[in-house]
Amino acid sequence: MTEEGLRPSPDPKAAPGEGLRPSPDPKAASGERLRPSPDPKAASGERLRPSPDPSGPRAGGPLEPGTVAAPGHDCPLCPRLVAYREANRAANPAWHNGPVPSWGPRDAPLLVLGLAPGVRGANRTGRPFTGDYAGRLLYGTLLKFGQARGQFLEDPNDGMELTGCRIANAVRCVPPGNLPTPAEIRTCNGFLKAELAAMPRLRGVLALGTVAHNALLRAYGIPAARFAFAHGTIHALPHGLLLADSYHVSRYNTSTKRLTPEMFEAAVSALLARLAA
Numbered sequence: 001m002t003e004e005g006l007r008p009s010p011d012p013k014a015a016p017g018e019g020l021r022p023s024p025d026p027k028a029a030s031g032e033r034l035r036p037s038p039d040p041k042a043a044s045g046e047r048l049r050p051s052p053d054p055s056g057p058r059a060g061g062p063l064e065p066g067t068v069a070a071p072g073h074d075c076p077l078c079p080r081l082v083a084y085r086e087a088n089r090a091a092n093p094a095w096h097n098g099p100v101p102s103w104g105p106r107d108a109p110l111l112v113l114g115l116a117p118g119v120r121g122a123n124r125t126g127r128p129f130t131g132d133y134a135g136r137l138l139y140g141t142l143l144k145f146g147q148a149r150g151q152f153l154e155d156p157n158d159g160m161e162l163t164g165c166r167i168a169n170a171v172r173c174v175p176p177g178n179l180p181t182p183a184e185i186r187t188c189n190g191f192l193k194a195e196l197a198a199m200p201r202l203r204g205v206l207a208l209g210t211v212a213h214n215a216l217l218r219a220y221g222i223p224a225a226r227f228a229f230a231h232g233t234i235h236a237l238p239h240g241l242l243l244a245d246s247y248h249v250s251r252y253n254t255s256t257k258r259l260t261p262e263m264f265e266a267a268v269s270a271l272l273a274r275l276a277a
C-alpha cells in the first residue's frame with residue numbers, strides 16, 4: 001500500500017468498481033458528494049485540532065526548530081520497518097532509506113495525504129511521490145491546477161515547487177511488501193498529528209486511499225465508522241475541515257483504470273472549488 005505498490009484494499013467498501021456515486025446534487029458534476037456532518041458543531045466554524053496522544057512522537061526532533069515534531073532519520077518506533085530500513089541501507093547505501101519528510105509550505109490550506117513511501121520512489125529519493133510511477137498523475141494534476149510550479153522530472157532536484165499544498169504520508173517509512181501493518185499506521189499517526197497541528201491555515205485534506213482517510217480521522221480522534229471512504233466524496237468534518245477522498249494514484253490503480261486522470265482531476269478540482277468558496 002505504498003505510493004507505488006498499492007493494491008485493492010481488503011475493505012469491501014473500497015472494492016474495485018466502487019466509483020463516484022451519482023447524485024442529484026449539481027455539485028456531483030465535479031465529482032463531489034458532500035455528506036452533512038451530524039455534529040452540530042460543524043456549522044460553528046470552530047477549528048478542530050488534532051487530538052492529544054500520549055503515544056505521539058517520541059523519537060527524532062523538530063524538522064524545523066520550533067515548528068513540528070518529526071521523526072529522526074533513525075526513528076526506532078516500528079521494529080519491522082527499522083529492520084527493512086537497515087536492509088535497504090546495506091543494499092543501497094546511496095538511497096535516502098529513512099522516514100520521508102513531508103514537503104510543501106506549512107501555511108498551505110491543503111494537505112495531500114498518501115500512504116507510505118515506495119521503496120524505489122520516495123524511499124530512494126527522499127521526496128514524497130518522487131522517483132516512481134505514483135508521482136506522475138499526482139504532480140501532473142497539481143501543476144495543472146496551479147498547486148505547484150515548475151516541471152516534475154521524478155527527481156528531487158527537478159526544481160519543482162509546491163505552492164498551494166503540502167504533501168505527507170500516513171506512514172513515513174517504506175514497509176516491506178508495500179503494506180504497513182495496523183500497528184505501524186497507529187504508531188506513525190503521532191507524527192501525522194504533529195504535522196496537522198503545524199499547519200495553521202489548513203482547511204482541506206485530500207486522502208489518497210482508505211488508509212490515508214482513516215489515518216486522518218484517527219489523528220483528529222474521529223471514529224472511522226463515522227465517515228466512510230468513498231472516492232469522489234468530500235466530507236465536512238466537525239469544526240470545518242474538509243476531507244476529500246480519492247483512490248490512490250498508484251500504478252496499479254491507474255493501469256487498471258480504477259482511477260483515471262479524469263476521475264482524479266475531478267476529485268482535486270472539487271476540493272479546490274470548495275476551498276476557494
Ligand code: SF4
Binds near residue numbers: 077078173184188
Ligand atoms: S513509520 Fe513512522 S513511527 Fe514508524 S519508524 Fe517510521 S517514522 Fe517512526
